[in-house]
Amino acid sequence: MKRIINEMKLRLPAVSVNEAVSRSVISAFMAELNPTVEELGDIRCAVSEAVTNCIVHAYRDLPEGKVGYIYISARLYEPREISVEISDNGCGIEDVEQARRPAFTTDSLGERCGMGFLVMESFTDSLKVKSTPGKGTSVLMRKNLKP
Ligand SMILES: Nc1ncnc2c1ncn2[C@@H]1O[C@H](COP(=O)(O)OP(=O)(O)O)[C@@H](O)[C@H]1O
Numbered sequence: 001m002k003r004i005i006n007e008m009k010l011r012l013p014a015v016s017v018n019e020a021v022s023r024s025v026i027s028a029f030m031a032e033l034n035p036t037v038e039e040l041g042d043i044r045c046a047v048s049e050a051v052t053n054c055i056v057h058a059y060r061d062l063p064e065g066k067v068g069y070i071y072i073s074a075r076l077y078e079p080r081e082i083s084v085e086i087s088d089n090g091c092g093i094e095d096v097e098q099a100r101r102p103a104f105t106t107d108s109l110g111e112r113c114g115m116g117f118l119v120m121e122s123f124t125d126s127l128k129v130k131s132t133p134g135k136g137t138s139v140l141m142r143k144n145l146k147p
Pocket residue numbers: 049053054057058059088090091092093099100104105106107112113114115116117118137
C-alpha cells in the first residue's frame with residue numbers, strides 16, 4: 001500500500017465561480033509536493049475540465065433555482081503522486097466510451113468542443129470514468145510527478 005501524505009474532501013455548488021475555486025484549492029493542496037509549473041498547469045487544467053462538466057452537463061435537467069453539488073476528493077501519495085476524484089449526483093452518461101471520444105459533445109449550442117475528456121486523459125497518467133444514468137458520474141485521475 002502506498003502511504004498517504006495528505007488528503008482532502010470538498011463539496012461545492014455546481015456554479016461557474018467554482019471552476020476557479022477548485023483550481024485554486026487543488027493548487028494549494030498539491031503545493032506540498034513542489035510540482036513544476038507544467039505539472040501544476042496539467043492538474044489545474046484536468047480538474048477544471050472535470051468540474052466544468054459537472055457544472056455544464058451533470059445538472060442540466062435540474063429545475064430552475066435548484067443547484068447540484070460537485071464533490072472533490074484528493075490525495076497525495078508517497079513518493080510524489082496525486083489522485084483527484086470529481087463526482088456529481090447528476091444525470092449521468094449513457095455511453096461513457098462514446099463520451100470519451102475526441103470531439104464528442106451533447107452540447108447543441110456550439111459552445112463546447114468535446115475535448116474535455118481528452119484533456120483530462122492527456123494531462124494525467126490515468127483517467128477512470130464511471131457513470132450511471134440518472135445517478136451521477138465520477139472521474140478519477142492520477143498523476144505521478146517527476147522525482
Ligand atoms: N459529469 C457529467 N455528467 C453528465 N454528462 C457528462 C459529464 N461529463 C461529461 N459528460 C458528457 O460527455 C460529453 C463529453 O464531455 P467533454 O469531453 O468534456 O466535452 P464537452 O464538455 O465539450 O461536451 C459531454 O458533452 C456530456 O454529454
